[in-house]
Structures are given as C-alpha cells and as structure tokens.
Amino acid sequence: xxxLLKVVGLTREYPGVRANDDVSFSIGTGEVHALLxxxxxxxxTLVKMIYGLEKPDAGFMKLRGGSYAPPNxxxxxxxxxxxxxxxxxxxxxxxxxxxxxxxxxxPPKMRELAASIREVSENYGLPLDPDRIVGDLSAGERxxxxxxxxxxxxxxxxxxxxxxxxxxxxxxxILFKTLRKLQSEGTSILYISHKLEExxxxxxxxTILRLGKVVGICDPKTTTARxxxxxxxxxxxxxxxxxxxxxxxxxxDVQGLNFVPSNPFGTRLKDVSLRxxxxxxxxxxxxxxxxxxxxxxxxxxxxxTGRGSVIFDGQDVSHMGPNARRRxxxxxxxxxxxxxxxAPNMSLTENTALTATIRxxxxxxxxxxxxxxxxxxxxxxxxxxxxxxGPGSAARSLSGGNLQKFVIGREVLQAPKVFVVNQPTWxxxxxxxxxxxxxxxxxxxxxxxxxxxxxxxxxxxEISDHFAALNEGTLTAPRVAKGLTVDEIxxxxxxxxDMEVAG
Amino acid sequence: MIAIVKRPEPSKFWTIATxxxxxxxxxxxxxxxxxxxxxxxxxxxxxxxxxxxxNEQFAAYxxxxxxxxxxxxxxxxxxxxxxxKAGIWNIGAEGQYIMGAITGASVGLALYPLEAWWIFPAxxxxxxxxxxxxxxxxxxxxTRFNTNEILVSLMLVYVAEQILASAALGFLRNPEGNGxxxxxxxxxxxxxxxxxxIPGTGAHWGVVAALGAVVAAYVLLNKHMxxxxxxxxxxxxxxxxxxxxxxxxxxxxxxxxxxxxxGLAGLFEVTGPAGQISxxxxxxxxxxxxxxxxxxxxxxxxxxxxxxxLALTFIGGELAQFMLGLPSAAxxxxxxxxxxxxxxxxxxxxxxxxxxxxxxx
Numbered sequence: 001x002x003x004l005l006k007v008v009g010l011t012r013e014y015p016g017v018r019a020n021d022d023v024s025f026s027i028g029t030g031e032v033h034a035l036l037x038x039x040x041x042x043x044x045t046l047v048k049m050i051y052g053l054e055k056p057d058a059g060f061m062k063l064r065g066g067s068y069a070p071p072n073x074x075x076x077x078x079x080x081x082x083x084x085x086x087x088x089x090x091x092x093x094x095x096x097x098x099x100x101x102x103x104x105x106x107p108p109k110m111r112e113l114a115a116s117i118r119e120v121s122e123n124y125g126l127p128l129d130p131d132r133i134v135g136d137l138s139a140g141e142r143x144x145x146x147x148x149x150x151x152x153x154x155x156x157x158x159x160x161x162x163x164x165x166x167x168x169x170x171x172x173x174i175l176f177k178t179l180r181k182l183q184s185e186g187t188s189i190l191y192i193s194h195k196l197e198e199x200x201x202x203x204x205x206x207t208i209l210r211l212g213k214v215v216g217i218c219d220p221k222t223t224t225a226r227x228x229x230x231x232x233x234x235x236x237x238x239x240x241x242x243x244x245x246x247x248x249x250x251x252x253d254v255q256g257l258n259f260v261p262s263n264p265f266g267t268r269l270k271d272v273s274l275r276x277x278x279x280x281x282x283x284x285x286x287x288x289x290x291x292x293x294x295x296x297x298x299x300x301x302x303x304x305t306g307r308g309s310v311i312f313d314g315q316d317v318s319h320m321g322p323n324a325r326r327r328x329x330x331x332x333x334x335x336x337x338x339x340x341x342x343a344p345n346m347s348l349t350e351n352t353a354l355t356a357t358i359r360x361x362x363x364x365x366x367x368x369x370x371x372x373x374x375x376x377x378x379x380x381x382x383x384x385x386x387x388x389x390g391p392g393s394a395a396r397s398l399s400g401g402n403l404q405k406f407v408i409g410r411e412v413l414q415a416p417k418v419f420v421v422n423q424p425t426w427x428x429x430x431x432x433x434x435x436x437x438x439x440x441x442x443x444x445x446x447x448x449x450x451x452x453x454x455x456x457x458x459x460x461x462e463i464s465d466h467f468a469a470l471n472e473g474t475l476t477a478p479r480v481a482k483g484l485t486v487d488e489i490x491x492x493x494x495x496x497x498d499m500e501v502a503g
Numbered sequence: 504m505i506a507i508v509k510r511p512e513p514s515k516f517w518t519i520a521t522x523x524x525x526x527x528x529x530x531x532x533x534x535x536x537x538x539x540x541x542x543x544x545x546x547x548x549x550x551x552x553x554x555x556x557x558n559e560q561f562a563a564y565x566x567x568x569x570x571x572x573x574x575x576x577x578x579x580x581x582x583x584x585x586x587x588k589a590g591i592w593n594i595g596a597e598g599q600y601i602m603g604a605i606t607g608a609s610v611g612l613a614l615y616p617l618e619a620w621w622i623f624p625a626x627x628x629x630x631x632x633x634x635x636x637x638x639x640x641x642x643x644x645x646t647r648f649n650t651n652e653i654l655v656s657l658m659l660v661y662v663a664e665q666i667l668a669s670a671a672l673g674f675l676r677n678p679e680g681n682g683x684x685x686x687x688x689x690x691x692x693x694x695x696x697x698x699x700x701i702p703g704t705g706a707h708w709g710v711v712a713a714l715g716a717v718v719a720a721y722v723l724l725n726k727h728m729x730x731x732x733x734x735x736x737x738x739x740x741x742x743x744x745x746x747x748x749x750x751x752x753x754x755x756x757x758x759x760x761x762x763x764x765x766g767l768a769g770l771f772e773v774t775g776p777a778g779q780i781s782x783x784x785x786x787x788x789x790x791x792x793x794x795x796x797x798x799x800x801x802x803x804x805x806x807x808x809x810x811x812x813l814a815l816t817f818i819g820g821e822l823a824q825f826m827l828g829l830p831s832a833a834x835x836x837x838x839x840x841x842x843x844x845x846x847x848x849x850x851x852x853x854x855x856x857x858x859x860x861x862x863x864x
Binding site: 300301302321322323324326334336339340341342343344345346350353354355357363366367368370393394396397 | 511512513726727728729731734735738739741742743744745746747749
C-alpha cells in the first residue's frame with residue numbers, strides 16, 4: 001500500500017500539558033486506520049492538527065509525498081482531507097440540501113445539489129432525502145448529512161471522530177457498509193474510537209495513544225481486544241492496595257435501573273445494578289461519556305427513575321428530589337464545578353447554601369441564616385485548605401483545584417451516609433488530589449458509603465474496595481478491587497462484554 | 504490596542520457608580536441633541552430634571568405627579584425584576600396591568616350602587632387575581648408545552664387591549680354616560696375610589712403598595728430561601744436543579760407574582776388617577792416598567808430610585824414639550840438614550856478595559 005498521509009514527530013503543547021509528544025504514524029491509500037486511546041490521550045489534538053484547526057509546535061506532515069501544513073480547515077479540505085465531527089453543526093430549521101450548501105465554498109444550484117445528494121446517498125447506501133428538515137432527523141441521519149457533505153468534496157482522507165457514539169446498532173451496520181465501500185474506492189479513513197470490537201471489525205491498522213505519546217501500533221485484525229485494552233490503559237497501573245473493609249449493612253441498593261436522559265447527547269443507562277455497604281468505597285471507571293453524568297444524576301435526585309430502582313437505607317428514594325435525598329443523608333458532588341456544583345457568580349457563602357441548608361440547618365422557616373451559612377463556609381475553607389480571600393469571594397474567582405476542594409468539603413462536612421462523587425480530582429494538583437482522596441477514605445472509615453466515579457484508574461485503584469466500569473450506559477458487576485489485574489481492568493472498561501473475563 | 508478583560512468578581516464600585524455616570528452622560532448627550540435642535544440645552548435639562556420638583560410656578564402641580572407616575576412603575580417593575588432575576592422574561596406586564604384594572608373595576612361596578620367598606624378591598628383582590636390569572640397563561644404554556652414566555656406574554660398584551668376596548672364600549676360602559684365610551688368614574692364613587700391619602704403628595708394606595716413591594720422583594724431576595732432559589736436559577740439553571748429547585752413551580756411563582764403586582768397597579772390606577780375604564784387606559788406603564796427594572800439593576804432599592812427618576816423624566820419631558828416646544832419624539836429619544844447608555848456601561852461592572860501593547864499581545 002502506498003502511503004497517503006505521513007505524520008512525523010508531531011508535538012503540541014498547551015499551558016501545563018503536552019497534549020501530543022513526538023507522535024508519528026502513517027495511513028496508506030485505502031486504509032482504515034484507527035486512532036485509539038482513553039480520554040485525554042491526545043486523539044483530538046492530533047486530528048485537529050491534521051484538519052488544520054491547530055498548528056503543531058514541532059514535527060511535520062506529508063500528504064501523497066508532498067509537504068502538508070494546512071493553516072486552516074479550508075486548506076485541509078482543498079487538499080482532500082475531510083472530517084466528520086462527533087457533535088454536528090447543522091441548522092435544525094433548514095433542510096438537508098440547504099445544510100449541505102452552507103458548508104460548501106461554492107454551492108451549486110439547489111436542484112443540482114439535491115440531485116447529487118441523492119446520487120451520493122444511493123451510491124454509498126446512506127438513505128437520505130435532501131428535502132427533509134434536519135430537525136426531524138434522527139442522530140444517525142444527521143450524521144449522514146455530515147458524511148455526505150464530506151463525500152461531495154471527494155476526499156482522499158476522511159476523519160471520523162467517534163462516529164458510533166450517537167448511533168443505534170442498525171445505524172452502525174449501515175455506516176460500516178458505507179465506510180467499507182469508500183475504502184474499496186481508495187479513500188483512506190482515520191477512525192477515532194475507544195470501542196475495541198468495532199475497531200477489530202473495521203480497521204486495517206491502529207495507532208494507540210496514551211498521555212500524548214504513541215504507545216503501540218498494531219493490526220487490529222490479529223490483535224486481541226485484551227491486548228489493545230492493555231496498551232490503552234498502560235502498564236503503570238497501581239495494584240489495588242486497599243483491604244476490602246468489614247462488610248457493613250447495605251446503604252445503597254440499585255437494581256435494574258434504566259434511565260433515558262432528556263439531553264439527546266446523553267447516554268442511556270441500561271439495567272444498572274450496584275450495592276454499596278457502609279464503610280465501602282466503590283470505584284466506577286470507564287471512559288467519559290459512557291453514562292457517568294447520568295449515573296450521578298439518578299443517584300443525586302436530579303433525575304428520577306422508576307419506583308424501587310434506587311433504595312437508600314431501606315427506603316425507596318427513586319422518586320425523591322435532591323433535597324429530600326439530602327435530608328436522609330444521600331449527598332452528591334457532580335463533575336462540572338462551575339455551573340453545576342457551584343454557581344460561578346455567587347459567593348462561597350451563597351454556594352454553601354446551595355446544598356447545605358437542610359443538613360446544617362442553615363435556614364429557619366425558609367429564611368436563610370446567612371451568618372450561620374458564612375460560618376459553615378469558613379469551616380469548609382479552613383478544613384479543606386481552600387485558598388481564597390474569604391467566604392465572600394465569587395466561586396469563579398477560585399482556581400479549579402481550590403473550588404473542587406470547596407465542593408467536596410461542602411458535602412463531606414455535612415456527614416453524609418452515602419456520598420457519590422464524579423471526578424473528584426479532575427484538574428486538581430497532586431497535593432490537593434491527595435487531600436481529597438484522604439477525605440473520601442476518612443469518610444468511609446467513619447462508616448459512610450462512598451461511590452467515586454472517575455477516569456483516573458490509578459486513583460480508583462488507590463482508594464476503592466470494589467471496582468466496576470461503565471460502558472455505554474451499562475455497569476459491569478462490581479468486583480473486589482484487590483487482586484484485579486491490569487488485563488481484567490482493561491477488559492471491564494474496554495467494551496468487550498461478550499468476552500469471558502478470566503478469574 | 505484596547506482589550507476587554509473579565510473581572511474575577513463584579514466590581515462593587517462600578518455597580519453603584521454606573522447608574523450615576525449613565526445619568527450624567529445622558530444629560531450631556533441629550534443636551535447636545537437638544538442643542539442640535541436649536542434649543543438651549545441647559546434650559547432643557549433643567550426643565551426636565553429640576554423644574555418639576557422645584558420650580559415655584561409648576562411644582563405644586565407637578566410634584567405630586569411624581570408619585571402618581573412612579574407608583575405603578577415601581578410596583579410593576581418589582582414584580583418583573585423577580586422573574587428577570589430567575590431568567591424568566593415576562594414582557595407582558597402591560598396586559599396584566601389592563602386585566603387587573605378590568606377585573607377589579609368589574610367587581611366594583613357589579614356591586615354598584617351598594618355602599619360597604621369591604622368593596623374596595625374586594626376590588627383590590629380581584630385586580631391582583633386578574634393580573635395573576637392573565638400571567639398564568641404564559642406560565643402554564645411554558646411549563647406544559649415549553650413555549651417562549653416572551654412571545655406569549657407580549658402577544659397577550661394585544662389581546663388585553665382588545666378586551667379593554669370591548670369593556671369600555673360594552674359591558675362596563677357607563678349606562679348614564681349618554682352613549683360615550685368608558686365606564687362610570689370610579690374615583691368619584693366613594694366606596695370604589697382610591698383617593699390621595701396625604702393631600703399634595705400624590706400618594707394613593709398604589710404608592711403604599713409599591714413601597715410595600717419594595718420591602719417585601721428586598722426581604723424575599725436577600726433573606727428567604729425562595730429568593731435565593733430565584734437568584735440561583737438566573738445565575739445557573741443546572742446548579743439550581745442540583746440544589747433541588749423545582750423549576751416549573753418557580754416559573755409559575757415568578758410570572759404569577761409579576762402578574763398580580765401589575766394587576767394591582769392597574770386596579771389602583773383605574774380607581775385613582777385614571778378614574779375610569781376607557782379605551783386608552785393602557786398608558787404603557789407595563790412596558791416602561793421593564794426599563795425601570797433594568798435601570799434599577801433588578802435590585803428593589805435600585806428600582807425604587809429608577810422609578811422615581813423615570814417618572815421625573817416623564818413629567819419633566821411633558822413640561823419641556825409645553826414650555827420649550829420640544830417634540831415628544833425628542834423626549835422619547837432622550838429616555839431611550841438613558842437606558843441604552845446604562846446597559847452599555849454595564850460592561851465595566853464585569854469587565855476591565857485595559858490598554859495593551861499590540862506586540863505583547
């Protein structure tokens with residue numbers, strides 16, 4: 001196979017993080033090449049450079065033997081590189097043909113365009129009517145609009161960013177047929193995903209990224225999912241260190257929970273079951289976007305689920321809102337600090353009142369006691385070493401790590417019976433992260449149940465008694481963390497459900 | 504090059520200082536406008552801002568007008584500000600104001616010529632209820648069908664105006680009015696009227712209600728859980744849901760309160776200064792109150808001051824038309840400038856404007 005695109009030594013640095021570090025790989029003509037890696041591994045940065053959205057700090061690219069350094073996406077498209085993004089940029093009020101025309105530099109007449117859309121959609125087995133309004137289309141059909149928009153430009157290289165994350169299994173089948181047809185015509189495809197079975201089914205070659213570096217190149221047809229998962233997760237995993245504590249009473253019991261989020265980009269939770277005992281830390285791993293936010297919202301009470309699906313301390317809480325759950329001791333801290341866990345423009349005192357009025361009795365007859373609230377805010381600031389001028393400062397004036405300490409402290413100091421936290425140390429410096437983890441362990445030692453949802457496997461291995469992984473909205477059965485091997489963890493979160501997990 | 508940098512926290516100094524600067528800037532630019540029209544700018548500004556209160560000749564007449572005009576503006580603006588704080592944009596207060604006047608007046612006129620002390624209180628309740636129910640239409644449509652409350656509440660203003668015309672010409676028309684449109688003059692019927700409480704001040708029950716609303720709104724927003732939830736919803740809807748705010752109930756409360764207060768304002772107006780239901784009863788208080796709410800930065804005390812200021816420009820504007828022959832359009836431009844400048848100056852509350860070296864940037 002002749003090489004279509006060669007990437008040599010690409011490096012891109014952002015303040016404080018090296019997103020790509022000396023990345024090299026190549027794609028042959030008519031090859032479907034997978035770019036594999038966890039969230040934050042540097043996949044997005046890499047394709048942004050190929051598509052002309054970012055410029056590399058070092059390294060170079062070659063397209064069909066010639067030098068290739070696109071200053072912007074227009075130049076990339078002119079060179080024959082097209083990209084289908086994970087989130088679509090379509091106008092819902094316009095029809096398919098109009099949307100396609102908007103993305104073109106020199107759109108032809110509407111009637112001609114509609115005809116060529118029909119032709120391309122028939123040729124590639126992508127059923128799509130150019131006259132339909134985009135607002136009425138399913139996610140899969142919208143993706144076809146984006147794909148056809150790319151195909152009309154007759155690309156040599158098609159980049160697809162997690163294309164199957166919004167598709168039904170049937171739509172995935174259709175998409176794969178299209179991609180194979182393109183491949184047979186000599187179009188190369190750069191396919192970004194973390195779903196291993198998909199890649200094994202579709203791709204000819206794979207480059208695996210971890211923490212910005214290429215950690216492996218393999219042929220997915222001959223490599224097992226287990227081997228790829230291992231490369232993706234890396235070998236540097238901490239071996240679980242925590243003894244499974246004395247099994248206390250069951251505090252939280254979730255059985256067969258199903259949940260369809262109202263957000264169309266959300267992930268459905270499918271038949272999620274878990275049991276949390278007093279004194280236990282349950283770590284939930286998995287790549288972002290596999291249902292983490294949704295799981296937190298059904299436990300916090302922001303989303304309600306079917307009767308009997310969430311039992312807390314022997315009581316059915318599935319129909320209760322967040323405050324009713326707080327009253328009986330089920331607290332949560334969501335991932336997004338600004339705008340979800342805290343209101344950016346409000347002071348820390350006001351942000352304390354956001355969740356703490358009930359358990360800390362900060363209000364009387366619904367009148368807030370601001371003095372008492374400020375005292376509690378100061379207590380959080382002191383106990384959790386939050387660096388800020390004082391409780392009167394706006395939440396948005398704090399650094400990410402300090403605000404995270406505040407958010408965790410606010411909940412931990414309310415002495416929860418069960419505490420659910422999503423990404424407790426995301427974007428937090430090492431010492432603050434250690435302090436937060438210690439606080440979670442102390443909480444469990446006092447007899448509370450803690451659920452930590454995180455993408456940091458090292459963190460989960462350090463603090464969990466039990467470990468489970470979220471995968472496209474399903475949760476694996478929790479297993480005792482101690483003794484889990486790197487292989488097993490990789491497989492639990494890698495998406496190979498149908499494969500027998502040894503041990 | 505000039506760069507605009509977001510402040511970590513809103514500037515306390517500029518929050519208070521911008522309205523004052525805005526008024527001064529409006530005076531300067533307005534003065535230029537009046538000068539360009541060939542009028543003496545100093546005289547014009549003095550006529551608008553000073554004469555209504557202190558001119559020996561007219562002040563006796565125009566001073567009470569200040570409270571008469573400011574009362575309904577403040578009352579309506581307080582209600583609107585509660586919704587605006589939560590990000591709920593009721594711009595149909597004019598319709599709620601009209602409906603409050605019609606329902607209140609209907610109760611009073613239905614009981615005519617009965618004489619009893621409870622009639623006026625019953626009319627007050629009916630007025631508030633009329634405005635409340637009219638505002639419930641956009642509220643229910645929003646919570647049930649996710650319609651846009653801006654459009655629905657605005658369109659309902661025109662519906663209310665048609666109902667007003669039909670009331671003035673039909674079911675509320677004065678049977679002893681020789682066929683002229685308009686209801687009986689409520690202000691001349693002792694049990695139905697809303698008289699001036701302290702002679703020479705212009706203060707009627709509506710002014711008392713406005714002051715009460717200012718205090719109540721201040722307490723609600725600063726001390727009460729519900730007020731906190733309102734502010735939280737406006738700041739960050741997702742955080743509000745996390746805090747357990749029932750968002751649909753909040754929409755109902757905000758629109759309902761605004762409607763009830765606007766209805767009250769309408770009732771006090773129809774029984775007092777306006778005197779009767781007539782085709783041209785809706786004088787635009789409901790729309791001007793939106794300006795008052797923003798001019799007062801959605802803060803109850805600010806709204807009190809903004810209501811007084813705007814009432815002053817109204818009275819002063821009329822005076823300037825009468826005394827200096829300024830066209831009413833020029834006065835409206837002047838009032839519009841005030842709002843535009845104030846909103847534009849909001850920038851410095853949340854942002855710093857700094858000069859940067861192009862090389863360094």
